[in-house]
Amino acid sequence: MKHLFFYVGLAAFSAVGLAQADESPSTVPFKLGKKQAILVPVKVGETDAEFRLDTGLGFNLISPQLAKKLGIEPTPVKINPVTGGELDLGRGRLSSLTVGNQRENDLDVVVAEPRSFVSIGGESKVDGILSLAFFRNHPFTIDYVNQKLVMEDSESLSKRKAAGKRVECRLSDENVVASVSLMLKERPPEPEKPGGLAGLLSGFSGGPPDPPKAWVQVDTGCENLLLDSKLMFTLKIDATGANITETEPTDQNGRKFRSFASQLGKVEVSDSPSLVQEKSPVVFRKLLADGVLGQEFLRRYTVTFDLPNSELIFAK
Numbered sequence: 001m002k003h004l005f006f007y008v009g010l011a012a013f014s015a016v017g018l019a020q021a022d023e024s025p026s027t028v029p030f031k032l033g034k035k036q037a038i039l040v041p042v043k044v045g046e047t048d049a050e051f052r053l054d055t056g057l058g059f060n061l062i063s064p065q066l067a068k069k070l071g072i073e074p075t076p077v078k079i080n081p082v083t084g085g086e087l088d089l090g091r092g093r094l095s096s097l098t099v100g101n102q103r104e105n106d107l108d109v110v111v112a113e114p115r116s117f118v119s120i121g122g123e124s125k126v127d128g129i130l131s132l133a134f135f136r137n138h139p140f141t142i143d144y145v146n147q148k149l150v151m152e153d154s155e156s157l158s159k160r161k162a163a164g165k166r167v168e169c170r171l172s173d174e175n176v177v178a179s180v181s182l183m184l185k186e187r188p189p190e191p192e193k194p195g196g197l198a199g200l201l202s203g204f205s206g207g208p209p210d211p212p213k214a215w216v217q218v219d220t221g222c223e224n225l226l227l228d229s230k231l232m233f234t235l236k237i238d239a240t241g242a243n244i245t246e247t248e249p250t251d252q253n254g255r256k257f258r259s260f261a262s263q264l265g266k267v268e269v270s271d272s273p274s275l276v277q278e279k280s281p282v283v284f285r286k287l288l289a290d291g292v293l294g295q296e297f298l299r300r301y302t303v304t305f306d307l308p309n310s311e312l313i314f315a316k
Contacts (some may be wrong), residue, residue, distance in 0.1 A: 025151055025152050025156045026100035026101035026102075026150075027100070027148050027149070028041065028099060028100040028148060028149040028150075028151070029041075029147060030053070030147055030148065030149055031147070032147065033052070033122075033125075033126075034121065034122055034123040035119060035121060035122045035123065035223055036223070036295050036299070037052050037053075037118070037122055037123030037221075038052065038142070038149075038220055039051070039052055039053075039123065039126065040053050040099065042130060043096075043098040044062065044066065044070065044096075044097055044098075044127075045070060045094065045095045045096055047066075047069065049062075049066060049127035050127055051126055051127060051128045051129055051130040052114065052118070052123055052126045052128075052129050052130065052221070053129075053142075053149070053220055053221075054117070054131055054219070054220060055131065055132050055218055055220045055221070055305070056131075056219025056221050056222060056292060057117060057129055057177075058131055058132070058133065058172070058174075058175030058176055058177045059108075059109070059110055059131055059133050059175055059176075060097065060108075060109045060110070060128065060133050060134055061111070061114065061117065061128050061129040061131075062092065062094070062109050062110075062128040063111075063112075063113060063127055064090075064111055064113065065127075066127045066128060067090070067092055067111045072092040072093070072094075072111065073092075074089075074090025074091055074111040075090065075091050075092075076088060076089075076090065076091070077089055077090060077091035077110065079110065079112075087112075087116075089110055089112045090110070090111035091108060091109070091111065092110075092111045093106065093107065093108055093109070094107055094108075097109075099130065099134065099138075099149070099151065100149065100151040101151055102134075102138045102151050104134060107134075109128070114127075114128065114129055117129060118221065119222065119223065120251070122221075129221075131176065132176040132305065132307065133175070133176040135176075135305060135307060136176055136307050136308075137308060138151060138152075139151075139152040139305065139307070139308065139309075140304070140305055141160065141302060141303065141304040141313075142220070142298070142302070142304075142305075143302050144298075144299040144301075144302065145302070152304065152306075157304070157306060160304045160313050160315065161306075163315055164304065164313040164314055164315035165272055165274060165275060165315070166312075166313050167269055167272055167311060167312045167313070167314060168180070168181070168310065168311055169310055169311055169312050171307065171310065176307070177217050177219075178217070178305065178307065178312065179215045179216055179217050179218065179289075180216065180218055180269055180270075180293065180312060181213050181214070181216075181269070181270035182213065182214050182215075182216045182267055182268070182269060182270065182291070182293060183211050183212075183213050183267065183268050183269070183270045184211055184212050184213070184231070184235060184264060185264070185265055185266035185267065212231070213270055214227065214228075216289075216290055216291040216292055216293045218298070218305075218312065219293065220294075220295055220298060222293075222294035222295065223294050223295055224280075224281045224283060224294050224296045225264075225280055225281065225283070225292070225293060225296070225297065226282070226283050226287065226294070227283070227284050227287075227290065227291040228284070228285075228287040228289065228290055228291055229258075229260070229285060229286050231284065232284050237260075237262060237284075239260055243262055244260050244261070244262050245260070245262070246258065246260050246261075247259045247261070257286065258286070259285045260283065260284040260285070261281070261282070261283050262281075262282055262283075262284070263280065263281055263282060264279075264282050265278070265279065266278050266279075266280065267282075267297070269314070275314050277296070277297050277300070280297070281296065301314040301316060302314070302315045302316075
């Protein structure tokens with residue numbers, strides 16, 4: 001739950017080559033690593049490698065060891081984490097990156113240690129990290145039950161849409177991260193109505209307000225639901241309450257932060273009440289986004305990312 005989510009302050013971090021692909025869908029088996037990390041076989045140029053799939057990172061990344069093997073001399077680049085601060089890392093360019101039958105040519109990557117971008121205790125022994133930056137033009141599905149990544153074609157994608165629940169997603173401007181609207185349910189119980197005239201007038205107030213909503217990043221690199229600290233006030237959660245656990249941990253980059261662990265009564269995707277999680281564990285901490293929706297929610301479904309049409313498809 002100490003995962004860092006990063007924005008690249010460089011809009012050029014995207015594939016600039018033409019994508020090449022077979023028209024038929026292909027299936028890529030994946031393994032599960034520490035903390036349910038999704039480990040995907042890829043090909044970097046002509047080199048076989050294993051990347052961790054992190055849909056919340058926003059850019060593709062290779063390790064310094066792989067960069068050296070490929071003869072890549074990284075140039076300096078600054079990365080701004082959503083939790084604040086600035087990291088001085090490297091930037092390189094790959095001749096190609098291939099996943100299943102999908103390939104992107106001549107694309108930028110960050111060169112850095114993968115462990116700098118995973119939660120403490122998470123899977124870091126990989127050659128790189130695969131993000132939604134690769135899938136901007138390639139709809140794909142994460143099938144958790146069968147542990148496979150499916151690169152969709154138009155026909156298979158139509159079947160996914162017919163069988164699942166389609167949800168609008170927003171893509172950030174500076175990086176490729178998808179966010180969905182989440183309804184945060186179950187505020188503290190409303191006080192009883194007063195008697196007499198005050199009680200009568202309260203009946204015309206329209207009842208309690210609707211539960212708050214938040215646009216949260218869909219992130220396979222995070223375990224649970226993370227929400228920005230300001231939402232504690234919106235939800236009327238007392239930071240000193242008996243059901244709150246406050247800590248001041250140090251993240252994997254040496255920065256301390258305040259963290260408040262709790263549990264929400266219910267979270268559901270806005271306008272899709274069937275996509276719900278009861279008694280959802282949640283961690284509140286300072287973020288530069290409303291929040292992050294992690295694997296605890298996602299792996300309840302088969303999830304299709306259709307970024308060209310700005311939607312996600314959830315199916316049981």
